[in-house]
Amino acid sequence: MRKPLWVFGYGSLIWHPDFPVAERRVAVLHGWHRSFCMRSIHHRGSVEKPGLVLALDRAAGAECAGVAFRVAEGGEDQTLAALRERELVSSAYLEDWLPVRFEDGEGVIALCYVIDPDHEQYCGGLSLEDQAEIIAGAVGGRGPNPEYLFNTAGHLAELGIGDADLEKLAARVREIGDFG
Numbered sequence: 001m002r003k004p005l006w007v008f009g010y011g012s013l014i015w016h017p018d019f020p021v022a023e024r025r026v027a028v029l030h031g032w033h034r035s036f037c038m039r040s041i042h043h044r045g046s047v048e049k050p051g052l053v054l055a056l057d058r059a060a061g062a063e064c065a066g067v068a069f070r071v072a073e074g075g076e077d078q079t080l081a082a083l084r085e086r087e088l089v090s091s092a093y094l095e096d097w098l099p100v101r102f103e104d105g106e107g108v109i110a111l112c113y114v115i116d117p118d119h120e121q122y123c124g125g126l127s128l129e130d131q132a133e134i135i136a137g138a139v140g141g142r143g144p145n146p147e148y149l150f151n152t153a154g155h156l157a158e159l160g161i162g163d164a165d166l167e168k169l170a171a172r173v174r175e176i177g178d179f180g
């Protein structure tokens with residue numbers, strides 16, 4: 001394990017890291033994009049009615065703005081164990097150590113959870129309409145799928161790194177589900 005331990009958040013980790021954070025900084029990961037490309041059968045959906053969650057999907061020329069968290073000293077082992085329990089529940093994510101850059105140009109190597117494109121839960125390339133219909137009606141162990149989308153889009157906007165695709169998707173899900 002690298003010390004200090006940095007973790008890159010691009011979805012729910014942004015608004016719910018659930019580990020001891022010593023520092024948080026906006027960061028960019030190159031070569032990957034944030035995508036609703038993973039069917040969720042645990043946290044935001046079920047086996048009977050899968051939802052969708054975000055993953056980092058590799059793409060040439062892509063970039064993903066998110067938050068890099070420096071884990072509080074002494075909390076590294078506990079954080080890694082908790083993240084593995086949370087993120088690797090179905091093995092659709094892979095752990096990877098990737099370089100992220102801060103706004104000032106400084107960079108660190110951060111733990112990232114990326115999608116395994118060969119996993120059965122991978123569903124890259126869904127249209128916005130298909131994503132919206134799936135998300136609008138799914139609920140899992142951590143709550144309704146729309147809540148996950150709305151929280152992520154809202155927190156990205158608050159950080160000044162809004163994601164236009166997520167904002168369009170959130171607007172469509174609100175129309176479909178009448179979420180206001």
